Amino acid sequence: xxxxxxxxxxxxxxxxxxxxxxxxxxxxxxxxxxxxxxxxxxxxxxxxxxxxxxxxxxxxxxxxxxxxxxxxxxxxxxxxxxxxxxxxxxxxxxxxxxxxxxxxxxxxxxxxxxxxxxxxxxxxxxxxxxxxxxxxxxxxxxxxxxxxxxxx
Amino acid sequence: xxxxxxxxxxxxxxxxxxxxxxxxxxxxxxxxxxxxxxxxxxxxxxxxxxxxxxxxxxxxxxxxxxxxxxxxxxxxxxxxxxxxxxxxxxxxxxxxxxxxxxxxxxxxxxxxxxxxxxxxxxxxxxxxxxxxxxxxxxxxxxxxxxxxxxxx
Amino acid sequence: xxxxxxxxxxxxxxxxxxxxxxxxxxxxxxxxxxxxxxxxxxxxxxxxxxxxxxxxxxxxxxxxxxxxxxxxxxxxxxxxxxxxxxxxxxxxxxxxxxxxxxxxxxxxxxxxxxxxxxxxxxxxxxxxxxxxxxxxxxxxxxxxxxxxxxxx
Amino acid sequence: xxxxxxxxxxxxxxxxxxxxxxxxxxxxxxxxxxxxxxxxxxxxxxxxxxxxxxxxxxxxxxxxxxxxxxxxxxxxxxxxxxxxxxxxxxxxxxxxxxxxxxxxxxxxxxxxxxxxxxxxxxxxxxxxxxxxxxxxxxxxxxxxxxxxxxxx
Numbered sequence: 277x278x279x280x281x282x283x284x285x286x287x288x289x290x291x292x293x294x295x296x297x298x299x300x301x302x303x304x305x306x307x308x309x310x311x312x313x314x315x316x317x318x319x320x321x322x323x324x325x326x327x328x329x330x331x332x333x334x335x336x337x338x339x340x341x342x343x344x345x346x347x348x349x350x351x352x353x354x355x356x357x358x359x360x361x362x363x364x365x366x367x368x369x370x371x372x373x374x375x376x377x378x379x380x381x382x383x384x385x386x387x388x389x390x391x392x393x394x395x396x397x398x399x400x401x402x403x404x405x406x407x408x409x410x411x412x413x414x415x416x417x418x419x420x421x422x423x424x425x426x427x428x
Numbered sequence: 429x430x431x432x433x434x435x436x437x438x439x440x441x442x443x444x445x446x447x448x449x450x451x452x453x454x455x456x457x458x459x460x461x462x463x464x465x466x467x468x469x470x471x472x473x474x475x476x477x478x479x480x481x482x483x484x485x486x487x488x489x490x491x492x493x494x495x496x497x498x499x500x501x502x503x504x505x506x507x508x509x510x511x512x513x514x515x516x517x518x519x520x521x522x523x524x525x526x527x528x529x530x531x532x533x534x535x536x537x538x539x540x541x542x543x544x545x546x547x548x549x550x551x552x553x554x555x556x557x558x559x560x561x562x563x564x565x566x567x568x569x570x571x572x573x574x575x576x577x578x579x580x
Numbered sequence: 581x582x583x584x585x586x587x588x589x590x591x592x593x594x595x596x597x598x599x600x601x602x603x604x605x606x607x608x609x610x611x612x613x614x615x616x617x618x619x620x621x622x623x624x625x626x627x628x629x630x631x632x633x634x635x636x637x638x639x640x641x642x643x644x645x646x647x648x649x650x651x652x653x654x655x656x657x658x659x660x661x662x663x664x665x666x667x668x669x670x671x672x673x674x675x676x677x678x679x680x681x682x683x684x685x686x687x688x689x690x691x692x693x694x695x696x697x698x699x700x701x702x703x704x705x706x707x708x709x710x711x712x713x714x715x716x717x718x719x720x721x722x723x724x725x726x727x728x729x730x731x732x
Numbered sequence: 733x734x735x736x737x738x739x740x741x742x743x744x745x746x747x748x749x750x751x752x753x754x755x756x757x758x759x760x761x762x763x764x765x766x767x768x769x770x771x772x773x774x775x776x777x778x779x780x781x782x783x784x785x786x787x788x789x790x791x792x793x794x795x796x797x798x799x800x801x802x803x804x805x806x807x808x809x810x811x812x813x814x815x816x817x818x819x820x821x822x823x824x825x826x827x828x829x830x831x832x833x834x835x836x837x838x839x840x841x842x843x844x845x846x847x848x849x850x851x852x853x854x855x856x857x858x859x860x861x862x863x864x865x866x867x868x869x870x871x872x873x874x875x876x877x878x879x880x881x882x883x884x
Contacts, residue, residue, distance in 0.1 A: 313508065321507045332505050352504045353484050355473045355518055356465065366507055387579060401574040407861040410725060414859075415766045417577040418722035418884075421557065421714060424574040425565045427539060427550040462719045555718070557711040580722075580884070617812065625811045636809050656808045657788050659777045659822055660769065670811055691883060705878040717881045725861060726880040729873040731843060731854040 285339040285378050287385040290325050290346070294336060297343040298322060301336075305346075305368035335385050337369070337378045344373035347382040351393060362390040364400035367409075379412050437491040437530050439537040442478050442498070446488060449495040450474060453488075457498075457520035473500075487537050489521070489530045496525035499534040503545055514542040516552035519561075531564050589643040589682050591689040594629050594650070598640060601647040602626060609650075609672035639689050641673070641682045648677035651686040655697060666694040668704040671713075683716050741795040741834050743841040746782050746802070750792060753799040754778060757792075761802075761824035777804075791841050793825070793834045800829035803838040807849055818846040820856035823865075835868050 290298060299318070306313055325334035325348060337345040347367045351360040364386050369378045390398045398417075401424055402409050413419070442450060451470070458465055477486035477500060489497040499519045503512040516538050521530045542550045550569075553576055554561050562571070594602060603622070610617055629638035629652060641649040651671045655664040668690050673682045694702045702721075705728055706713050717723070746754060755774070762769055781790035781804060793801035803823045807816040820842050825834045846854045854873075857880055858865050869875070 311508070317508065317510055320510055324505070325507075330505075332507060348507050350504060352502060352515075353476070353482075355477075355484060355500050356463070356469065358469055358472055363504075390579075398579040399576055401576050403573040404575045405573065405861055405863075407859070407863060410859070410861050411764070411766055413577045414725055417579050419725050420576045420578050421555040421718055421723050422553040422576040423556045424551055424553050424572045424576070425569040426572050427542075427569050460715070462715055555711075555714070557709055557714050559709075559711060615812070621812065621814055624814055628809070629811075634809075636811060652811050654808060656806060656819075657780070657786075659781075659788060659804050660767070660773065662773055662776055667808075694883075702883040703880055705880050707877040708879045709877065721881040721883050724880045724882050725859045726857040727860045728855055728857050728876045728878040728880070729869045730876050731846075731873050 285337040285344055285373075285376070285381055287335050287337050287381050290322075290334050290336045292326055294326075294343060295322055298336065298346065301343055301346050301368055301370060304370065305366060308368070332365075333389070335382060335389075337382055339373065339378070343370075345369035345378045345382055347386055349386050349389065349398075351390075351395060354396065357396040359394055359396040362386065362393070362395040362398040364398060367400070374408070379409075380416065383412075383416055437489040437496055437525075437528070437533055439487050439489050439533050442474075442486050442488045444478055446478075446495060447474060450488065450498065453495055453498055453520055453522060456522065457518060460520070484517075485541070487534060487541075489525075489534055491525065491530070495522075497521035497530045497534055499538055501538050501541065501550075503542075503547060506548065509548040511546055511548040514538065514545070514547040514550040516550055519552070526560075531561075532568065535564075535568050589641040589648055589677075589680070589685055591639050591641050591685050594626075594638050594640045596630055598630075598647060599626055602640065602650065605647055605650055605672055605674060608674065609670060612672070636669075637693070639686060639693075641677075641686055643677065643682070647674075649673035649682045649686055651690055653690050653693065653702075655694075655699060658700065661700040663698055663700040666690065666697070666699040666702040668702060671704070678712070683713075684720065687716075687720055741793040741800055741829075741832070741837055743791050743793050743837050746778075746790050746792045748782055750782075750799060751778060754792065754802065757799055757802050757824055757826060760826065761822060764824070788821075789845070791838060791845075793829075793838055795829065795834070799826075801825035801834045801838055803842055805842050805845065805854075807846075807851060810852065813852040815850055815852040818842065818849070818851040818854040820854060823856070830864075835865075836872065839868075839872050 324330040324332040334348045476482040476484040486500045628634040628636040638652045780786040780788040790804045
């Protein structure tokens with residue numbers, strides 16, 4: 277593969293060798309949500325992301341041999357369609373790499389995966405106060421009227 | 429099984445023989461969302477709901493041998509947990525039967541299914557302006573800060 | 581013009597002879613917003629709606645020779661486009677005629693006017709708690725992240 | 733004109749000679765919305781802003797001979813009033829100049845223009861997650877319950 281010009285990011289599936297470089301991104305993502313995950317969950321999640329047969333799928337953005345972002349997604353059925361829906365579960369870009377199109381490239385890469393899988397739609401959830409994320413999402417998607425409820 | 433007292437509803441999985449009684453509820457639900465679904469999608473959805481091997485699952489509420497409500501749900505993996513999440517996709521109660529605990533009974537029946545499956549949580553989405561639904565949900569679940577974005 | 585089938589509504593510009601039939605709709609609309617308008621404003625507004633040279637434009641929905649709804653709109657320039665934007669200012673459907681596609685037909689008629697005028701977009705504002713309206717709008721438009729501020 | 737004290741900003745209409753100094757502000761504003769505009773739109777917009785006969789009007793804030801902010805606005809008719817409404821479309825303050833009253837001065841200058849034009853009101857739209865902007869707007873205006881829908 278021809279290397280992209282310096283500064284551009286390349287989006288690709290994660291591989292086993294990415295484990296140590298993926299971890300700081302994953303931890304930064306969890307810190308953003310002030311969420312603590314047992315180490316065994318992180319282990320299992322990464323193992324599923326690099327397993328092509330697992331339903332959880334992921335992509336990483338690489339720039340100058342550093343990982344600068346990742347996204348995870350999965351397909352699931354819907355009562356409203358004969359086609360699956362694509363649920364984008366996690367998205368994170370290294371704060372130092374923001375503003376350079378990495379988040380946009382990751383979302384668009386999921387759109388391509390969804391197109392190839394003939395998914396009916398792609399959707400995700402974000403906190404209503406996530407200003408930085410929503411400024412990007414508003415250019416790529418529509419904010420729906422739906423809010424999320426969770427069992428107590 | 430001992431019959432419930434007259435007026436109370438019984439929640440159970442849908443069966444093939446429910447098709448004609450389920451349809452008016454499903455159509456009422458779609459009208460609520462002003463959504464038109466091709467007949468083939470409705471057919472396929474009902475077929476999946478009564479197929480114990482299909483990932484889409486459902487429950488109906490029956491009262492005095494009439495169907496008065498239904499719920500659909502599914503389990504899917506999550507990057508945040510070793511356990512599956514339970515996604516409650518659709519919920520509907522016949523307007524004539526509202527206010528009698530049918531919606532609550534359907535949600536609680538899904539909670540029990542989720543417990544049995546050791547799901548990490550149960551969640552759903554609703555329109556922020558769905559006053560009637562939210563008045564119920566607020567007693568059974570917490571409104572998170574998450575809003576839904578959908579690909580354009 | 582061939583009459584539409586009984587029950588369907590026809591969307592057309594208002595005419596001088598509609599004044600008395602338009603008024604109850606306009607008053608119903610104002611009541612919805614609990615807004616009192618001096619009679620002279622109502623007079624002037626109707627006069628502008630039937631004046632093809634005035635920037636305020638309108639359409640009415642007629643069914644069985646009764647007016648059952650109306651919409652008003654206008655074009656204005658934008659700093660973001662060489663094309664005008666189309667602002668849909670008012671929309672109202674007689675409560676007795678709701679659920680029959682009148683609101684949808686009025687919005688789509690404005691979309692056609694906007695297309696003919698090569699407008700860059702069509703937009704409107706609604707109260708976040710307008711459940712009935714938003715259930716319709718969600719099928720025809722996207723809820724943006726924008727909220728309205730007004731001078732004190 | 734007596735110069736304002738050093739540090740204070742002066743609000744005035746833009747002039748042809750401001751083109752090069754206005755551009756970085758305009759581009760910063762577009763970056764905030766992650767919006768790309770063809771160069772010809774920017775050209776046409778600036779040309780309209782300095783044309784006293786064009787409906788699009790603007791003001792710039794100048795401090796120590798640097799431009800530190802701008803606002804654009806326009807008047808349009810309303811079905812609810814015999815007077816025009818004043819729509820404030822764009823507002824931007826150089827990040828380095830924020831917190832010094834520039835945004836407030838620009839909004840108040842529009843209020844004065846609206847008073848002189850006997851406008852019924854002044855309004856604008858902002859993203860619900862624009863925390864920085866809304867902290868200012870809440871001191872000068874009221875957040876209404878209106879949200880914006882846009883044609884798909």
